[in-house]
Amino acid sequence: DAKTTQPPSMDCAEGRAANLPCNHSTISGNEYVYWYRQIHSQGPQYIIHGLKNNETNEMASLIITEDRKSSTLILPHATLRDTAVYYCIVRGNDISNFGNEKLTFGTGTRLTIIP
């Protein structure tokens, strides 16, 4: 699986947009970028995923660079409830398991929303 690099921690003021970067310079052509977050002592929560186009849902936006070597997760109006560890994951491309690959988590970015 392609590895990802994320800053260990970030702060963001409440009400502002939180922009979380992720580098994945070794990503393969058909590997997806997934984002999950984990609020303390809870299970990881799916946020969004994408291949090459920008994606948006009710939770966040995902911006993937044209060369696909990096991406940014955007929480448009951060609230205190967005304080969590955010994981950027590049989904593996094992042909034998294509479509059902496991998730390989790193250490993520600890995002703290400041009142």
Next chain:
Amino acid sequence: DAGVTQSPTHLIKTRGQQVTLRCSPKSGHDTVSWYQQALGQGPQFIFQYYEEEERQRGNFPDRFSGHQFPNYSSELNVNALLLGDSALYLCASSLDRTGLSGNTIYFGEGSWLTVV
């Protein structure tokens, strides 16, 4: 629509004992995976079950075993517990998409296991 449910939420076991954790997948999902999350670390993949068979396995010893039932629910069994097995055990469910683009995986709230 119920999400992924796990039981028990917390339990304490003694070294050498055996433990069974249970998981019901999200409605409509047929694939169940288990992850172990030690304190301060990201979740680590243990194994995945589909059609009552283990389909993928991570780097975990044979003391970790699982089962999937016809209704897609699953159990994780750990034998001969070690202190290092203390962790949050997460169940994740998804819909099989073999040959298609990646599916979305949903996690339960986990079972906290403490081995003393």
